[in-house]
Amino acid sequence: MHDPTLTVLSGTGLSKAxxxxxxxxxILHGLDIALPRGALSLVKGPSGCGKSTLLAILAGLTAPHAGTVDALGARLWAMKPAARDAFRLKHMGFIFQGSILFPALRAHEQIELVLGHMGIPARQARERAMAALADVGLGPRAALRPDALSGGEKQRVAIACALAKQPRLIFADEPTSALDTENGEMVSRHLRRLASEHGVTVICVTHDDRLSPFADRIYHMRAGRIDRIETEVAR
Ligand SMILES: Nc1ncnc2c1ncn2[C@@H]1O[C@H](COP(=O)(O)OP(=O)(O)O)[C@@H](O)[C@H]1O
Ligand SMILES: [Mg+2]
Incomplete structure (x- = not known):
């Protein structure tokens, strides 16, 4: 079992139909999962097995029919909806397959918009956005709009956006699936660094085997439960 003192996100007895x-x-049959702090954890399983559903439940986006989610010591589904939304805004970052960017906004503005919603003053938001873009190697491309960015670069903007929030938890849903080999590997390396260098707890659901070598832990999903856990995968 996991050391509960190191668990920052857990789902217990999760059911969903x-x-x-x-x-x-x-879809989920009393699923239990406990994610260790500062690790890159993958949840793998075939298409349609319920990975995205599980991620949405753990992130407070979709309500389970039964079970509990504890995130950073808070019982997520016992909160009032507004409190859950505020918790998500403050503590959680999101990266999705082919993450959607606003066509009219420059890369740094995409990030500043999110930070503005968090109540961060404009000047600080600009600094954080630029630092996060530099962190994913996009410093020189910070002023470009999505049109001018490649698929891999757009996904790095999404990673920078999640990073700039300085969240404790990052949720990624198939972040490499739309990418070619080179870009898929680059995005995988950035997810790895979010955990290793920034200490973020990253949960990534995917059916992409290319991510596996970068993970600390792989949870295999089958028949609505976690069937098997591989630990100490990376390094
Ligand atoms: N909002 C929904 N309404 C009805 N069925 C859904 C909904 N969301 C997901 N499903 C179904 O639940 C199953 C699991 O979906 P999903 O969690 O997206 O799986 P995965 O991400 O592993 O591919 C699929 O059969 C899907 O069609
Ligand atoms: Mg999915």
Whole structure:
């Protein structure tokens, strides 16, 4: 078992079904998961097994039918919705497949918009945005709009955006799936660094095997539960 003192995000007895009555399909069957602090954890499993659903439940975006989520010591689904939204804004960053950027905004403005929502003053938001873009190697491209960026660069803007929030938790859903070999590897390395160098707890759901060598831990999902855990994968 995991050392509970090091667990920063956990789901216990999570159940979820979609559809009603006889047509209901049970996706999660009392799933338990506990993620160690500052690690890059992957959740792997075939398409349709419920990875995105699990991530959304752990991030406070989709309510489970049963079970609890504890994030940074807070019981996420016992909070009022507004408190949960505020918690998410403050503590969680998100990276999705082909992350969506605003067409009209420059790379640094994408990030500043999010930081503005957090109540961070404009000057500080600019500094944080530029630092985060430099961190993912996009310093010289900070003033470009999405049109002028490659797929890999756009995904690095999304990573910089998640990083600039300085969250404790980062959630990634298939962040490499739309990318070629080189860009997929680059994004994998950045996720690795978020954990190793910035101490962020990163949970990434994916069916992409290319991410595996970068992970500290791999949770294999099967039949709505975590079936097997591989530890000490990376390094
Ligand atoms: N909002 C929804 N309404 C109905 N069915 C859904 C919904 N979200 C997901 N599903 C179904 O739940 C199953 C698991 O989906 P998902 O969590 O996206 O799997 P994965 O991310 O592993 O591919 C799929 O069969 C999907 O069609
Ligand atoms: Mg998915």
């Amino acid at each position: 979609f559809g009603k009555g006889g047509k209901a399909v049970q």
